[in-house]
Amino acid sequence: MLQSERARLTVLYGSLLLLAGGGLIALINVLLRNGLYSRISGAVTTTTYVPAVQGTPPPPSVPGRRLPVPAESLGSGATPTPEQLEQWQATRNLTAAVEQATLHELLVVSLVALAVFAVLSIWLAWWMAGRVLRPVGVITETARRLSGANLHERIGLRAPPGELKRLADTFDGMLDRMEDLVGAQRRFAANAAHELRTPLAVQRAAAEIGLAGDPPPQKVARIRSKLIEVADSSQHLVESLLLLAVSEEGLDTKEPVDLSGVVEAELAAVGATVPQDLLVVRDLAPLTVAGDGTLLGHLVRNLLANAVRHNRAGGRLEVTVSQEGVLTVSNTGPVIDPADVPRLLEPFRRRAERRHTAGEGAGLGLSIVASIARAHGAELTARANPAPGGGLMVRVWFPAGVPGAPPAGETPGA
Known part of the structure; x- marks a missing residue:
């Protein structure tokens, strides 16, 4: 043969x-x-x-x-x-x-x-x-x-237009996507290792230095409080990583979820952390979407937490749910360069360098939101609000809404 x-x-x-x-x-x-x-x-x-x-x-x-x-x-x-x-x-x-x-x-x-x-x-x-x-x-x-070490190589076939030329170009496009995915995976692993190493180093230093010798009870109490704070931060980081991994796997089953009810519950839960001078505006139309209620709760919770954490004194937080299937969360805050907006949707990416202060996030909030949106077949877009208000506007178009392209000026982030 x-x-x-x-x-x-x-x-x-x-x-x-x-x-x-x-x-x-x-x-x-x-x-x-x-x-x-x-x-x-x-x-x-x-x-x-x-x-x-x-x-x-x-x-x-x-x-x-x-x-x-x-x-x-x-x-x-x-x-x-x-x-x-x-x-x-x-x-x-x-x-x-x-x-x-x-x-x-x-x-x-x-x-x-x-x-x-x-x-x-x-x-x-x-x-x-x-x-x-x-x-x-x-x-x-x-x-x-090809291997993990030379994913940058391309075919670059020089030939007249035809089926084989399109095949080679398609293969090159697939290599581009593979390189991006592998690069994102490497960055994620490196960032996760860095984020986990920092609290572990703090715990070790507190145990070895702070508790060395025979410290007084007041110092022991301070070290204990610090260790608990670092442990809580590490636990939150691990839970966020697990949630990100679960959302990336997609949904096996979907059920009707009252999105407006989910937003109401999350607004009530986050109310204790909202500063007194922060104006919260809500406009929630009845909307039922197909998905996972727990993951959608995390999506709304991360959007609200991000909007509160990065707001400014006397600022404003707007939350709307439209019958067309659009969830919008907009907040005032620092003025963001529009070119930096897509980067904020990647894991462990922040607008400013991390200072390892209390209440500072791990940089996973918006990436988890984007991942959950993808798992639900929704389209997420983000846009920097102009000065003087500043801040960020995030919109999520669910399949239950009217399909169509995002409004002009908004950059898809997922």
């Missing part, structure tokens, strides 16, 4: 070329055989005819097996003479011999030409198959050579 596509294409191309060549030769032989005898007979008759009457011009060359003779040369009975019959028989024999010799020579020459054509067609088919499959070989070698 043929084990390579090049061999299969060679057999296919070569067979087609041989069939075409053989058919052409057969057609030529058939057409020539049907009219060859008449042409030879006419030529031989014209050449070998000797008039019976002196001065009588020879008859014109006409096809046929009968010898044309002038009527006056045959006499009144129009009966061929023995000489004429003999001449006609000789002409017939000569015509048949020439025909057979010509057809035999034509057949021999045709078979030799077909043999040469077969060799050339097989070589041409092999060359054509190799040329056609060359991009496939490049793609195969690139795929075999």
Whole structure:
């Protein structure tokens, strides 16, 4: 059996070329055989005819097996003479011999030409198959050579537009996405290790230094409080990482969830942490979406916590739910560069460097929101609010809403 596509294409191309060549030769032989005898007979008759009457011009060359003779040369009975019959028989024999010799020579020459054509067609088919499959070989070698260390390599096929060019470009696009995913995974692992290492170092230092010797009860109480605070922060970080991993897996089942009720409950829960001078504006229309109630609660909770944590004194927090399936959370705060907005939706990314102070987040809130939105088939967009208010506006379009593109000026973040 043929084990390579090049061999299969060679057999296919070569067979087609041989069939075409053989058919052409057969057609030529058939057409020539049907009219060859008449042409030879006419030529031989014209050449070998000797008039019976002196001065009588020879008859014109006409096809046929009968010898044309002038009527006056045959006499009144129009009966061929023995000489004429003999001449006609000789002409017939000569015509048949020439025909057979010509057809035999034509057949021999045709078979030799077909043999040469077969060799050339097989070589041409092999060359054509190799040329056609060359991009496939490049793609195969690139795929075999790729690993985590050289995902930056691309095929970059230089070829005219066509199916193989589109295949190579599609493969390059897939490598771009793979490189982005692998890079994001590496950054996530590195950031997670860094975030977990910091509280562990603080706990170790507090235990080794703060509790060294025989510390007084007041110092022990302070160290105990610090260790509990660091443990709570670590627990929150681990829970956030687990939630992010769960949301990235998608949803196996969905059930109707009252999104407005979820927002009301989360607003009530976050109310204790809202400063007195922060104005909270809500506009919640009835809306039921398909999804997981627990994950949607985390989505709303993270949006509200982010809006409260990064707000300013005397600021404003707006929460709206529309019947078109749109959840919007907007807050005032520091002015954000629009170019930094997509980066804020990545894990462990913050607007400013972390200071490791109490109440500071791990930089996972918005990334968890984006992941939960993707798990529900929703589209998340984020936009920096202009000065002087500043802050951030986040909108989530759920499938239950009216599909369509986000308004102009907003950047999709998921």
